[in-house]
Amino acid sequence: MDRLDKIRNFCIIAHIDHGKSTLADRLIELAGFVSKRNMQAQLLDSMELEREKGITIKLTPTQLLYKYNNEDYILNLIDTPGHVDFTYEVSRSLAACEGALLLVDASQGVEAQTLANAYLAIDNNLEIIPIINKIDLPSARPDEIKQEIEEVIGIEAEDAPCISAKNGINIESVLEAIVNKIPAPKGNSEEKLKCLIFDSHYDNFKGAICLIRVFDGSVKVGDKILMMQTGSVYEVTEVGIFLPSTKAVDVLKAGDVGYIAASIKNISEIKVGDTITNAEKPAEKPLDGYKQVQSVVFCGIFPVDGAKYNELKDALEKLKLNDASLQYSPEVSQALGFGFRCGFLGLLHLEIITERIEREFDLDIITTSPSVSYNVYKTNGEMIEVSNPANLPPTVEITKIEEPIVKVSVFTPPEYVGAVMELCQEKRGVYKDLQYLDKKRVELKYILPLGEIIYDFFDSLKSRTKGYASFDYEISGFLESDLVKVDMLLNGEKCDALSLIVHREKAYNRGRMVAEKLKKIIPRQMFEVPIQACIGNKVIARETISAMRKDVLAKCYGGDISRKRKLLEKQKEGKKKMRKIGSVEIPSEAFMSILKLDEE
Amino acid sequence: MKELSIYIHIPFCEQKCIYCAFVSYCVNNEIKNKYFQNLKKEIQERKTDREISSIYIGGGTPSCVDAKYIKEILEEVYANYNLKKDIEITIECNPNSVDEEKLKVYKNIGINRISFGVQSLDNDTLKKLGRLHNKDQVVCAINNAKKVGFKNISVDLLLGLENQNIQDFEKQLQELIALDITHISAYMLEVEEGTKLFSMVENKEINLPIPEKTIEIYEKTVNFLKKNGFFRYEISNFSKIGYESKHNINYWKCNEYLGFGVAAYSYFEGYRFSNSINFNEYENKENLLYEKIDNRERIEELIMLGLRCKFGFDFNEIIKLGYDIFLNDNFKKYLDKNILIKEGNWIYLNPDYYGVSNSIICDILP
Numbered sequence: 001m002d003r004l005d006k007i008r009n010f011c012i013i014a015h016i017d018h019g020k021s022t023l024a025d026r027l028i029e030l031a032g033f034v035s036k037r038n039m040q041a042q043l044l045d046s047m048e049l050e051r052e053k054g055i056t057i058k059l060t061p062t063q064l065l066y067k068y069n070n071e072d073y074i075l076n077l078i079d080t081p082g083h084v085d086f087t088y089e090v091s092r093s094l095a096a097c098e099g100a101l102l103l104v105d106a107s108q109g110v111e112a113q114t115l116a117n118a119y120l121a122i123d124n125n126l127e128i129i130p131i132i133n134k135i136d137l138p139s140a141r142p143d144e145i146k147q148e149i150e151e152v153i154g155i156e157a158e159d160a161p162c163i164s165a166k167n168g169i170n171i172e173s174v175l176e177a178i179v180n181k182i183p184a185p186k187g188n189s190e191e192k193l194k195c196l197i198f199d200s201h202y203d204n205f206k207g208a209i210c211l212i213r214v215f216d217g218s219v220k221v222g223d224k225i226l227m228m229q230t231g232s233v234y235e236v237t238e239v240g241i242f243l244p245s246t247k248a249v250d251v252l253k254a255g256d257v258g259y260i261a262a263s264i265k266n267i268s269e270i271k272v273g274d275t276i277t278n279a280e281k282p283a284e285k286p287l288d289g290y291k292q293v294q295s296v297v298f299c300g301i302f303p304v305d306g307a308k309y310n311e312l313k314d315a316l317e318k319l320k321l322n323d324a325s326l327q328y329s330p331e332v333s334q335a336l337g338f339g340f341r342c343g344f345l346g347l348l349h350l351e352i353i354t355e356r357i358e359r360e361f362d363l364d365i366i367t368t369s370p371s372v373s374y375n376v377y378k379t380n381g382e383m384i385e386v387s388n389p390a391n392l393p394p395t396v397e398i399t400k401i402e403e404p405i406v407k408v409s410v411f412t413p414p415e416y417v418g419a420v421m422e423l424c425q426e427k428r429g430v431y432k433d434l435q436y437l438d439k440k441r442v443e444l445k446y447i448l449p450l451g452e453i454i455y456d457f458f459d460s461l462k463s464r465t466k467g468y469a470s471f472d473y474e475i476s477g478f479l480e481s482d483l484v485k486v487d488m489l490l491n492g493e494k495c496d497a498l499s500l501i502v503h504r505e506k507a508y509n510r511g512r513m514v515a516e517k518l519k520k521i522i523p524r525q526m527f528e529v530p531i532q533a534c535i536g537n538k539v540i541a542r543e544t545i546s547a548m549r550k551d552v553l554a555k556c557y558g559g560d561i562s563r564k565r566k567l568l569e570k571q572k573e574g575k576k577k578m579r580k581i582g583s584v585e586i587p588s589e590a591f592m593s594i595l596k597l598d599e600e
Numbered sequence: 601m602k603e604l605s606i607y608i609h610i611p612f613c614e615q616k617c618i619y620c621a622f623v624s625y626c627v628n629n630e631i632k633n634k635y636f637q638n639l640k641k642e643i644q645e646r647k648t649d650r651e652i653s654s655i656y657i658g659g660g661t662p663s664c665v666d667a668k669y670i671k672e673i674l675e676e677v678y679a680n681y682n683l684k685k686d687i688e689i690t691i692e693c694n695p696n697s698v699d700e701e702k703l704k705v706y707k708n709i710g711i712n713r714i715s716f717g718v719q720s721l722d723n724d725t726l727k728k729l730g731r732l733h734n735k736d737q738v739v740c741a742i743n744n745a746k747k748v749g750f751k752n753i754s755v756d757l758l759l760g761l762e763n764q765n766i767q768d769f770e771k772q773l774q775e776l777i778a779l780d781i782t783h784i785s786a787y788m789l790e791v792e793e794g795t796k797l798f799s800m801v802e803n804k805e806i807n808l809p810i811p812e813k814t815i816e817i818y819e820k821t822v823n824f825l826k827k828n829g830f831f832r833y834e835i836s837n838f839s840k841i842g843y844e845s846k847h848n849i850n851y852w853k854c855n856e857y858l859g860f861g862v863a864a865y866s867y868f869e870g871y872r873f874s875n876s877i878n879f880n881e882y883e884n885k886e887n888l889l890y891e892k893i894d895n896r897e898r899i900e901e902l903i904m905l906g907l908r909c910k911f912g913f914d915f916n917e918i919i920k921l922g923y924d925i926f927l928n929d930n931f932k933k934y935l936d937k938n939i940l941i942k943e944g945n946w947i948y949l950n951p952d953y954y955g956v957s958n959s960i961i962c963d964i965l966p
Contacts, residue, residue: 548959553788553815553835553955555787555836556852558851558865559863559872561901562872562891564904565897568962568965569900571962
């Protein structure tokens with residue numbers, strides 16, 4: 001038991017921009033194994049996208065060594081992605097810990113994600129240590145914020161350390177709190193092996209590796225392990241810890257956080273939330289909380305330059321190595337040529353993947369409007385899943401269509417209840433429940449079609465509640481619905497990549513908005529171009545792009561010649577990124593923009 | 601023999617016009633003296649045996665300096681270069697800075713074409729643009745030029761000015777044509793960053809018409825001039841038959857030119873390069889910008905410049921440079937739709953589409 005007393009497993013949870021990454025950096029500086037310079041290179045690499053999106057995508061866990069009262073403590077910091085798309089992954093990371101640092105900005109106070117994350121941590125029975133950050137700011141009001149934490153979240157905050165992660169103030173007190181307040185892990189190394197997989201990585205040498213927390217038993221090289229959900233058996237080739245670079249060790253025991261390599265070729269074989277046990281002496285039952293992760297949002301991804309199909313394929317393969325939740329299969333579009341139909345955990349996941357393709361692989365891509373997967377029952381008795389609107393069979397062949405629905409719970413301050421209800425109604429929501437959690441917080445429950453959630457729900461919710469509301473959803477099956485396909489015609493030609501499946505009542509409105517948006521985004525062509533939105537053969541909305549506006553006829557002598565040639569070369573580059581539907585040139589953004597109709 | 605032109609830049613003005621983005625300065629005589637010394641040196645140093653088919657003295661305002669400078673400069677050229685018999689020698693003049701005397705000097709030193717910066721005949725507009733002349737001075741200057749024997753007189757006019765309308769503009773054209781000019785350049789006013797005009801537009805101190813409206817006036821102007829015997833041979837240039845500017849056509853046919861003076865551009869033996877815009881750097885030959893024009897760029901320029909002109913471009917030349925333009929789908933489409941027109945070896949742009957020429961050019965570039 002002595003060994004376990006010296007281990008603390010914890011994570012940091014926070015609202016966007018409250019300083020999570022900075023605090024992690026400081027802790028590593030103070031107690032980590034890496035030099036400051038190496039650490040920066042390592043942490044900053046993955047930061048660009050994260051900073052922009054205000055989220056952590058995936059950070060390697062890190063072991064810290066902290067001397068307190070002349071005793072050495074091992075502190076395992078496990079990072080969590082902080083977005084609704086990854087709620088399940090977050091919950092598994094939390095399940096690997098005994099405690100969480102709840103980081104709150106001293107001037108901003110408790111915000112939506114603070115709540116959502118704090119409740120997730122409470123659900124996982126974690127000890128929560130509130131920490132007030134950015135106390136060096138002139139607008140800091142730590143005492144009020146402490147009170148707010150107590151009132152709104154309902155946890156003790158009086159002794160919360162007040163720090164500045166940025167300027168390194170009081171970081172020591174955080175380390176002390178971790179040791180003093182977070183319980184040591186429980187478990188027995190002599191019991192049958194039970195490890196929780198909370199993440200997976202791909203390593204070029206070791207293959208796919210499992211990031212694990214050992215709850216009971218121990219695991220070492222040569223052991224035969226069993227993945228209890230998938231039933232696969234592997235032989236362990238290496239076990240180790242993160243410093244945060246990998247370091248092999250002899251054995252991992254109850255309470256430890258580390259990794260297992262077992263010649264696993266494909267990351268898809270590793271399921272986050274699965275339990276690893278010893279194949280020869282298996283545990284009776286797996287750890288709770290496992291879920292099969294499924295794609296819920298789909299879209300087409302195409303290379304802007306058709307010749308780069310293979311490069312896109314490589315990029316997806318490489319991303320898939322480290323991201324088991326990414327799904328893809330080849331697809332052909334009349335408008336966009338060869339590409340892939342891809343499945344994601346949610347819209348943010350989609351955005352991250354598409355941005356990574358562009359940044360890390362330097363590929364220009366076109367993404368089509370996101371869709372959910374529908375169950376389509378055909379007159380011949382067959383049921384097909386349709387995640388690409390272009391593949392919806394003709395109306396006469398369909399008996400009914402079912403759409404995925406989700407249970408949504410929204411946390412909001414009471415003053416926005418009206419606004420949230422209004423939004424849910426607009427999104428075809430069915431009201432289920434309303435509960436005052438305390439004076440400052442209401443929980444609303446709705447059943448909503450997933451298709452409405454992926455279409456602008458998150459942004460609308462944030463803007464209508466000044467960012468205070470947070471929401472979470474879980475898939476709860478399929479429901480029959482009156483859905484139709486809206487096709488977009490440009491200059492009389494159907495553009496398959498712009499088709500949408502929507503509820504009949506919304507079809508007219510949506511068709512009109514898409515037509516308007518396309519009018520704005522498609523540059524004027526040499527000739528007038530009609531845009532039509534149609535259900536079957538019926539035109540439900542129409543817009544016209546007038547012929548091209550004329551340029552000022554600039555003069556062109558001596559030195560103007562190079563300047564003008566370069567301008568034209570640039571203009572031509574821009575045109576290359578356009579797609580041609582018949583004779584109409586469409587910029588790549590048009591395909592994605594359909595989704596952002598409500599912005600204006 | 602390939603054509604070669606000379607451009608000489610005179611970067612001096614009495615006052616800067618609000619829309620001007622050219623390199624020009626208002627300076628004292630000492631600087632002018634020194635500048636002309638350096639200019640003469642450059643003319644000597646860059647001597648070539650090739651025959652010169654045109655000389656263009658531009659600015660700035662070449663007419664604002666003492667005529668003796670112009671004389672010295674031209675004499676320097678004559679002393680160092682071989683001229684074609686039918687050489688065209690143009691000087692840009694402001695109507696207020698030339699009198700009969702000055703024009704006589706110009707005539708006597710071999711200049712045979714005058715380009716007057718008229719811009720408008722509306723006195724209020726001229727004032728607002730920062731021009732120092734008025735309508736009467738324009739009439740007087742053109743008459744003086746004719747009196748001393750100039751047969752080839754061009755005027756520059758601006759399109760897209762505040763409150764401009766086609767009726768007034770046609771009236772101005774009529775008055776100018778009556779003075780027996782031979783050439784008109786009608787440029788659309790461009791609002792360039794860094795000019796006074798730019799900030800005036802930003803601050804809404806001036807209300808310029810939208811391009812659409814200006815193009816309308818432009819198109820009417822084209823018809824009006826045609827009826828009066830002035831034919832468009834380039835997007836912005838009109839002349840009586842036989843009075844097209846040789847010098848400018850040289851630019852648009854991608855022929856070579858030597859530019860002397862600050863900020864002057866040359867295109868010679870495969871390179872385009874420019875002198876510094878700074879007097880000291882120019883004197884010390886510092887900060888020269890070089891750009892190699894390879895086949896691809898040459899193709900682009902032949903197309904881009906050719907399509908601005910009535911004559912278009914020679915597709916054989918393009919093909920010889922390595923671009924089989926007939927394999928370009930857009931090109932075929934434009935030919936089918938009569939947007940581009942083929943005549944013999946030449947391709948030219950249907951003038952109805954000058955307003956969207958940029959887009960068409962982009963579509964057919966390699």
